[in-house]
Amino acid sequence: MTGIRVTTPDLTKERALRSDGHSWIAGMDEVGAWAGPVSVGVALIPVKATKRTLPRWLRDSKQLSEARRESIFESVGAWCVDWAVGHATPGECDQWGMRIALRLAAQRALAGLDRPPDALLVDGPLDLVSEPEAEPGERGREQSFTGSVHPVVGGDARCASVAAASVLAKVVRDRLMRAESEHFPAYAFEQNKGYPSPVHQMALRGYGLSSIHRRSWSYVAGLPWCDGWPVSREYRP
Numbered sequence: 001m002t003g004i005r006v007t008t009p010d011l012t013k014e015r016a017l018r019s020d021g022h023s024w025i026a027g028m029d030e031v032g033a034w035a036g037p038v039s040v041g042v043a044l045i046p047v048k049a050t051k052r053t054l055p056r057w058l059r060d061s062k063q064l065s066e067a068r069r070e071s072i073f074e075s076v077g078a079w080c081v082d083w084a085v086g087h088a089t090p091g092e093c094d095q096w097g098m099r100i101a102l103r104l105a106a107q108r109a110l111a112g113l114d115r116p117p118d119a120l121l122v123d124g125p126l127d128l129v130s131e132p133e134a135e136p137g138e139r140g141r142e143q144s145f146t147g148s149v150h151p152v153v154g155g156d157a158r159c160a161s162v163a164a165a166s167v168l169a170k171v172v173r174d175r176l177m178r179a180e181s182e183h184f185p186a187y188a189f190e191q192n193k194g195y196p197s198p199v200h201q202m203a204l205r206g207y208g209l210s211s212i213h214r215r216s217w218s219y220v221a222g223l224p225w226c227d228g229w230p231v232s233r234e235y236r237p
Contacts, residue, residue, distance in 0.1 A: 009058060009163040011049060013152060017119045022148065023047055024081075026117035027161025028109070028129070030102055031061070031169045033194035035187065035213045036177050037087035038098070040105040041169025044082040044117055045161045055079045058163050060156040061170035073171045076164050083164070084112030085172040094216040102128045110145055119148040123155040123162050184210045 014025050025045055032038035046053065055075040057068060064072075077083055086108030088101035096104070106129050110116065122129060129145045155162040174193050181190035186207050188199045194212075196219070208223055209215060 007060070007063070007157040009054075009060070009156075009158055009160045011051060011054075011160050013121055013150070013155075013159045014045065014049065014161055017121075017148070017150070018047075020119075022119035024115060024117045025119045025121065025161060026113075027121045027123075027155070027159055027163070027165040028106060029061075029123040029156050029162050029166040029169055030105065031166070031173050032093075033192075034196055034200070034217065034219060035090070035189065035194035035210065036173065036180060037089055038093055038101055038105050039085055039087050039169050039173040039176075040102065040109045041085045041165035041167075041172070042083060042106070042109040042113065042117075042120075043076075043080045043161050043164035043168060044113060044115060045164065046079070046081055049079075049160070053079065054160055055164075058160060058167070060163050061166040063157070064167070066174065069167055069171050069174075072167065076167050080164060080168075082113045082115055083168050084109045085169050086110070086112060087173075087176075090212050090214045093214050097216075099128060107145065116145075117147055120145065120150065121155055121159050121162050122149060122151045123166070125151055125153050127151050180212060184212070 017025050026042050027045070028040060028042045030038060030040045055072055057064065057072045058076060061069055086105045088105040092104060093101040120129060127149045130149045152159055152162065156166040157163070177189045177193040181188065186203045187210060188197065191197065192200045204223055209220065
């Protein structure tokens with residue numbers, strides 16, 4: 001994990017929301033790559049959460065090794081009052097674009113909670129949860145979140161609830177990609193989880209795209225059998 005500044009998240013943002021009258025606060029974070037789904041985790045934290053109760057090693061998932069993430073997964077999940085991970089398929093990412101795909105994954109994660117939050121801390125600068133896109137012919141959109149949404153740049157490193165969502169989403173998606181690797185051995189998904197490792201990029205040059213690759217990203221330009229495919233330049237994880 002060299003080259004990454006390790007930051008310990010805290011509950012400053014969560015406490016501020018409680019001071020504003022919110023009781024049930026959740027963090028949200030997304031994870032995605034060239035292949036596989038875009039996945040969004042949501043972590044509803046205890047009302048009486050304190051620094052002392054935080055799971056050991058809770059960090060932004062990017063600051064942890066795969067082994068460390070797996071080792072704390074159960075304790076992070078147990079710390080949460082409730083949590084869920086929602087997914088949007090590669091096909092949905094290509095068909096609707098990443099903004100809508102992220103919204104679908106986020107809304108599916110929220111739908112997986114038994115108790116909805118009344119305030120949501122979201123990693124990044126954009127609120128992709130509460131304001132529905134008005135896309136002609138859009139299908140599959142879930143009910144929009146009506147609570148208070150607070151985007152926080154660097155939230156996965158700063159906010160304990162978002163860090164928890166980050167770890168949960170990353171581990172769940174990594175496990176999905178390890179399972180997919182049995183069906184697509186050339187791409188070494190068990191190692192790279194769909195991210196552009198040298199082995200993955202070499203396999204793309206030799207074999208082209210698999211059925212779980214996103215086809216609308218700029219990386220497909222010049223790949224075998226990909227000429228003429230539309231390329232999206234919009235926001236993506």
